[in-house]
Amino acid sequence: MYEMRAGPAGTGISWHVKAKDAATALCGQPLHDAAPAVDPDEHCGLCMASFERAMRDHTARPDHGP
Numbered sequence: 001m002y003e004m005r006a007g008p009a010g011t012g013i014s015w016h017v018k019a020k021d022a023a024t025a026l027c028g029q030p031l032h033d034a035a036p037a038v039d040p041d042e043h044c045g046l047c048m049a050s051f052e053r054a055m056r057d058h059t060a061r062p063d064h065g066p
């Protein structure tokens with residue numbers, strides 16, 4: 001299970017993706033309980049890439065291969 005969490009990214013904030021019970025985002029960014037006061041406009045590229053890879057791995061079944 002994954003969830004979106006707003007958190008620091010560089011000089012601003014972005015939406016990160018983290019596993020439900022993880023303390024850090026997929027990109028390694030520590031996420032604290034206190035969410036930023038405003039919603040970020042951007043998504044963390046590293047998190048999105050990791051998330052897409054995880055989804056692909058999750059749906060890839062040996063018996064469904066090309």
Ligand SMILES: [Zn+2]
Nearest residue numbers: 016027044047
């Ligand atoms: Zn991230």
